[in-house]
Amino acid sequence: MEQLLRVHNFCVSSDGVAAGPDQSMDSPFGLDQSKLMFWVMGTASWVGRSEVGGTRGLDDYFTREFSRNIGAEIMGRNKFGPQRGPWTDHEWRGWWGEDTPFHTPVYVMTHHERPSFEAGDTTFHFVDGEPADILAQAKRAADGRDVRLGGGVTTIREFLDADLVDTMHVAVSPVRFGSGLRLWDSPDELRDRFDLDVVPSPSGVVHHLFWRK
Template sequence: MSKLVVKSFSISIDGFGAGPLQSLENPLGMGGMDLHKWVFDTKSFKSMHGDGTGGAEGIDNDFVTKGFENLGAWILGRNMFGPIRGPWLDEEWKGWWGPNPPYHVPVFVLTHHPRPSIVMEGGTVFHFVTDGIESALVHAKQAAGGKDIRLGGGVSTIKQYLKKRLIDEIHLAQSPVLLGSGENLFSDVNWGELGYQLESHVSSLLTNHLVIKKIDL
């Protein structure tokens, strides 16, 4: 049975998942790239985004690897797909990742503005969902074929699914960075009342890995 999961989602000490002033040149906002330093030198990241050689093993690499296991679909908020706002006036934009994105499965992008699906190299197909988060989850479950669905973010999208108790498991990587502003994952959400609890935590040199699961109320 498919689960909706959040994997390897980096946040700052003060709870921000991205910095302010996102742009084409700065997709994670001011200071946002520092949240992800724990990922960049791992063997898994270099295999996916580099020449496939080198990279560190260990705790951080294990979490990156687990984040791509048993996935049949993804869900992304529109900001995770690109910096364009409003109607899709420029349909040449096909995401941050080039012709072969790292997903390799169907990806459902939340938006208020319709756009035809985009077939990319490597098995990634972007579908644009205009009728809400629950509809996107239904489509993702159908596409996943019993495998899990990874919710890629951003913060606003994760919080929408959280408040409806639709997320089964969340892995947060809390990096030793203070952003001070941006989108805060912890504001306006009572995780305990919603039935989420910390299952485990382990630290590496670069981040603190927190695994949170939904429990029965």
């Protein structure tokens, strides 16, 4: 069985912005993330759901696809947390505390060394190198299952530029931010290398499903 590198539930604005320039402890995305993530929060499968209920329609299919047949995640250090430069604060163990949504090995890309650690059933490794090398490492750890590319936007661009992404789900929300870190100017930029289904959801988000030609 082919092992895929998959992007899931990556949220951008209608002008392609996925993160603001000013990520901080109080603002993990550096912008009002509820304007991008609202469609996830209504679904039955949302990991943050504290009450029973939620929708089980189209958006829920995408929400729950996050963990299907995933054996490892790769993320950029800006997804892991707001620190930059050398890791001076080892008390900071990611946004998720001990109860992460990953449940697999996670490879955090960084130029600065840091020892691996475990948080619940997730092990965080800190790795430096080319995307292809880090992907090879994650695939070995995934033990036959697929690898999820978790973001942020800079990391996804890096793997797209290296032509390593097999499938990508991007949810485009009906909001414009104007400035910030962009995934694209238009999804059409990727049509030369990917097939694309564009699927409007009743929630107002437009799901974009890419798969390699």
